[in-house]
Amino acid sequence: MRLLIVTDAWMPQVNGVVRTLSTVAQVLREQGDAVEVIGPDRFRTMPLPSYPEIRLALAPRRALRRMADAWRPNAVHIATEGPLGWAMRALCRQRGWVFTTSFHTKFPEYLQARTGLPPSLAWAVLRRFHEAGGGTFAATQSLREELARRGFTKVRPWTRGVDLSLFNGEGRDEWAGLPRPIFLHVGRVAVEKNIEAFLRLDLPGSKVVVGDGPLRAALERKFPEAHFAGWRQGAALARAYAGADVLVFASRTDTFGLVMLEAMASGTPVAAYPVTGPLDVIPGSGAGVVDDDLRAAALAALACNRAVARAHAERFSWEACAMGFRRQLMPLGTG
Structure with a gap:
């Protein structure tokens, strides 16, 4: 297979979409497929207003067409609904190519969090984008049900994975200088991650934030007792998880949350x-607690068994994720 993946979220961005796409591409290549990823790094870009670390491709259609023709794909997957995603969607429709998409981010809720705009218009735009393809991949049952309620008719399951060798629980002493228990948040320090809900919690011990973003400086000033560690990747990120006692996942708008699996794999x-x-990963697992009272969930999670958390994460592999992705791709000429 010669697969073309087009995505507005790509390196050097650090987020779950980039980790998912880069890992799936790597696994598919190891299995013998040819995979090309086209991201904003190959175009002139501009910073996303209020979020300069995210770069948007400028007028990408002509260059994107040349790149797609040079690659000669027999399957196309459009991962995001940004300038590159819309440009590739237009090219596919112009040529009668069937393509698949994936739903990674609840942009309507993000926009509402950032601007206060009602989400109904954004949902209509997203539905128009995805329904033009042959199938929309969504990570969880609850997300697939929500998309179906919102009029998406071609939703397909595509789970996530975790690197079980990297996130192995080694490094329990990583935060040795801080009072325990250690409550950890990992991700972009941005309004849509609802991180302030975590920082406001009355919890014993220490709060650690791994990540960076537009709200970091303001939150550091507002919550000086919290420890802001900046971005971490690879072994340093694995030690950050292993050294914590609970990962507090405060977001209400993510579609999955890879950081949950990475934490669980670390125990x-x-x-x-x-x-x-x-809701799709934690209940009944023994690997965490969900509650509308986030403080109650965080305190209750302290009682969870670390070995049980690791065992739950072992149910998720990147190999299974990549193979599930590949099975649902569609040849360009089929509908």
């Missing part, structure tokens, strides 16, 4: 709201 249980993502 660290998760506390979260009962929303899409956590």
Whole structure:
């Protein structure tokens, strides 16, 4: 197979979409497929207003067409609904190519969090984008049900994975200088991650934030007792998880939350709201607690067994994720 993946979220961004796409591409290549990823790094870009670390491709259609023709794909997957996603969608429709898409981010809720705009218009735009394809991949049952309620008719399951060798629980002494228990948040320090809900919690011990973003400086000033560690990747990120006692996942708008699996694989249980993502991964697992009272969830998660959290994460593999992705791709000429 010669697969073309087009995505507006790509390196050097650090987020779950980039980790998912880069890992799936790597696994598929190891299995013998040819995979090309086209991201904003190959175009002139501009910073996303209020979020400069995210770069948007400028007028990408002509260059994107040349790149697609040079690659000669027999399957196309459009991962995001940004400038590159819309440009590739237009090219596919112009040529009668069937393509698949994936739903990674609840942009309507993100926009509402950032601007106060009602989400109904954004949902209509997203539905128009995805329904033009042959199938929309969604990570969890609750997300698939929500998309169906919102008029998406071609939704397909596509789970997530975790690197079980990297996130192995080594490094329990990582935060040795801080009072325990250690409550950890990992992700972009941005309004849509609802991180302030975590920082406001009355919890014993220490709060650690791994990540960076537009709200970091303001939150550091507002919550000086919290420890802001910046971005971490690879072994340093794995030690951050292993050294924590609970990962507090405060987001209400993520579609999955890879950080939950990474924490569990490290033996660290998760506390979260009962929303899409956590509801699909945590209940009944013994690997964490969901509750509308996030403080109660965080305190209850302290009692979770670390070995049980690790065992739950072992149910998720990147190989299974990649193979599930591949099975649902569609040849360009089929509908």
